[in-house]
Amino acid sequence: xxxxxxxxxxxxxxxxAELYGADVATLTIKIEHTNPQFEGDYTVNVFPFLxxxxxxxxxxxxxxxxxxxxxxxxxxxFNVVKGFLxxxxxxxxxxxxxxxxYFDPAFGIAQNGSKNQTVMVEYPSxxxxxxxxxxxxxxxxxxxxxAELMKANGYNVVHACLYNDRxxxxxxxxxxxxxxxxxxxxxxEGIKGDHLVGNYYVKFATEFKKQVEELVxxxxxxxxxxxxxxxxxxxxxxxxxxxxxxxxxxxxWQTMNGxxxxxxxxxxxxxxIKPDKYYYESDVYNLGKETVAxxxxxxxxxxxxxxxxxxxxxxxxxxxxxxxxxxxxTVYITQDIAVANEKEKDYKIDKSVYVVGNEQDYHFKVxxxxxxxxxxxxxxxxxxxxxxxxxxxxxxxxxxxxxxVDADDLMEMMIESAxxxxxxxxxxxGLSDDEANKLFHTLGMGALRYFxxxxxxxxxxxxxxxxxxxxxxxxxxFIQYTHARIRSVLRKAEKEVKHTEGGYPEIxxxxxxxxxxxxxxxxxxQLAAESYDPALxxxxxxxxxxxxxxxxxxxxxxxxxxAEARDFRLALSLFTANVIKQSLCLLxxxxxxxx
Numbered sequence: 001x002x003x004x005x006x007x008x009x010x011x012x013x014x015x016x017a018e019l020y021g022a023d024v025a026t027l028t029i030k031i032e033h034t035n036p037q038f039e040g041d042y043t044v045n046v047f048p049f050l051x052x053x054x055x056x057x058x059x060x061x062x063x064x065x066x067x068x069x070x071x072x073x074x075x076x077x078f079n080v081v082k083g084f085l086x087x088x089x090x091x092x093x094x095x096x097x098x099x100x101x102y103f104d105p106a107f108g109i110a111q112n113g114s115k116n117q118t119v120m121v122e123y124p125s126x127x128x129x130x131x132x133x134x135x136x137x138x139x140x141x142x143x144x145x146x147a148e149l150m151k152a153n154g155y156n157v158v159h160a161c162l163y164n165d166r167x168x169x170x171x172x173x174x175x176x177x178x179x180x181x182x183x184x185x186x187x188x189e190g191i192k193g194d195h196l197v198g199n200y201y202v203k204f205a206t207e208f209k210k211q212v213e214e215l216v217x218x219x220x221x222x223x224x225x226x227x228x229x230x231x232x233x234x235x236x237x238x239x240x241x242x243x244x245x246x247x248x249x250x251x252x253w254q255t256m257n258g259x260x261x262x263x264x265x266x267x268x269x270x271x272x273i274k275p276d277k278y279y280y281e282s283d284v285y286n287l288g289k290e291t292v293a294x295x296x297x298x299x300x301x302x303x304x305x306x307x308x309x310x311x312x313x314x315x316x317x318x319x320x321x322x323x324x325x326x327x328x329x330t331v332y333i334t335q336d337i338a339v340a341n342e343k344e345k346d347y348k349i350d351k352s353v354y355v356v357g358n359e360q361d362y363h364f365k366v367x368x369x370x371x372x373x374x375x376x377x378x379x380x381x382x383x384x385x386x387x388x389x390x391x392x393x394x395x396x397x398x399x400x401x402x403x404x405v406d407a408d409d410l411m412e413m414m415i416e417s418a419x420x421x422x423x424x425x426x427x428x429x430g431l432s433d434d435e436a437n438k439l440f441h442t443l444g445m446g447a448l449r450y451f452x453x454x455x456x457x458x459x460x461x462x463x464x465x466x467x468x469x470x471x472x473x474x475x476x477x478f479i480q481y482t483h484a485r486i487r488s489v490l491r492k493a494e495k496e497v498k499h500t501e502g503g504y505p506e507i508x509x510x511x512x513x514x515x516x517x518x519x520x521x522x523x524x525x526q527l528a529a530e531s532y533d534p535a536l537x538x539x540x541x542x543x544x545x546x547x548x549x550x551x552x553x554x555x556x557x558x559x560x561x562x563a564e565a566r567d568f569r570l571a572l573s574l575f576t577a578n579v580i581k582q583s584l585c586l587l588x589x590x591x592x593x594x595x
Contacts, residue, residue, distance in 0.1 A: 015067045039086060
């Protein structure tokens with residue numbers, strides 16, 4: 001079935017040719033959805049055509065509208081608002097669309113088949129020196145949803161995770177544990193391993209701050225104090241020992257990282273994610289050195305007198321960037337160069353998406369440019385999905401100061417909040433304890449995911465846990481409850497909705513509005529994937545749920561006396577439930593069958 005937008009585009013071009021003898025390029029014709037305050041389905045802006053019509057905007061729009069009515073275009077009415085032609089599409093089109101698609105539970109997913117291309121989405125890629133926090137959750141939710149969107153658009157998708165498991169930040173936790181740990185283990189302290197290691201990352205920051213303050217008190221600058229602090233030298237020495245393969249250092253590193261991985265795995269299980277491929281910085285840092293040597297030989301990099309190796313990107317409007325320190329140790333970008341090479345070798349990927357916060361925008365500009373200069377053919381297929389930071393009503397989170405919102409604690413709190421709200425509203429009547437607990441988890445995690453994903457990834461956002469769990473607001477639970485409501489209607493109907501080719505009654509305005517919203521689903525999924533923006537699907541699901549609730553309250557369904565109208569409304573309900581479920585699934589949110 002041809003898309004109505006394409007049909008109207010072709011007909012507009014034909015109208016301009018027949019009315020004014022003009023062959024207008026298709027790209028100059030814009031077909032948009034009509035503003036809800038005006039009558040119509042689609043709008044044509046006629047201002048670009050005034051030169052060829054030689055008439056006023058209203059007259060041009062009126063002539064074109066009359067042409068649409070007279071030429072069997074599928075348009076049955078029009079109105080003109082200044083220079084805008086609002087077209088109403090015949091109900092027969094919407095009903096034909098409905099009849100062809102309402103029975104398909106996978107409507108809108110991979111409608112154009114496989115693209116035979118592989119996309120790798122890298123997330124959450126944390127450091128192994130602290131537990132995951134609220135910021136990581138936005139990363140995970142974005143990464144997993146973008147991966148699902150790409151899959152829904154016919155791509156083969158690889159979920160990848162890079163563990164930043166070595167370097168100065170990791171050594172900070174290790175050094176703090178070595179100095180003050182006293183042999184503690186996750187078992188002895190009764191906490192997850194990532195939490196234990198994170199406590200020592202904070203401990204290091206606390207002791208380092210004391211040393212810096214003492215040095216500043218002697219009259220030196222803060223920058224110099226940070227360089228001269230004893231802990232700085234000790235961390236650097238530990239990193240050198242690690243890279244030299246010192247047995248004691250490596251043993252401590254393996255032990256503490258092992259604790260962190262065990263903790264991360266528990267968190268991942270709660271989140272419902274499982275990467276297909278893990279990359280470890282510790283496996284590739286030497287490969288990064290090899291690439292630096294290659295670039296140095298080609299003249300892409302240069303070496304300073306202290307032995308450090310750099311690249312000069314000032315001609316490209318960037319800066320000079322170190323790729324290997326004077327002591328021979330690598331930096332983050334060295335590993336990222338190596339990992340990019342490994343990804344290409346492992347999967348021959350057509351597109352690589354890095355889900356990383358916008359504080360790393362400059363880093364990825366430099367990385368992608370370096371890879372281009374190194375002649376890597378895949379460099380043009382790299383994309384940084386840059387997203388804004390998550391803040392709380394109390395302000396910005398800081399890992400070093402221990403002021404972050406722990407992911408595990410937040411998830412537990414959201415599930416408990418869902419329990420309190422659901423019990424309070426009486427939405428667990430008739431559920432067993434297991435069913436109720438599953439519902440609390442579904443609603444709590446759905447509220448968390450949806451609240452974060454409904455915001456444009458590029459924007460900084462404020463997370464409000466209490467607002468996110470509201471059953472009547474712009475929230476996940478509101479959409480989930482709408483899905484459960486529809487499933488309840490279908491169960492109460494006591495009859496199976498059967499596939500039919502048509503024979504429906506004249507549709508009501510709220511029914512048409514609902515069908516039009518359903519029609520927009522495939523295009524929304526496609527645009528969300530192309531723009532790496534799950535918020536488009538999240539907001540679509542909210543408006544779809546709103547459309548259904550208006551339909552539900554304005555028209556009778558189960559008590560409708562006209563059997564034909566009743567069957568149609570049940571079929572429309574089934575179609576809506578399936579699309580809501582698909583929308584939520586693309587966001588990683590479960591759709592409960594009852595509540």
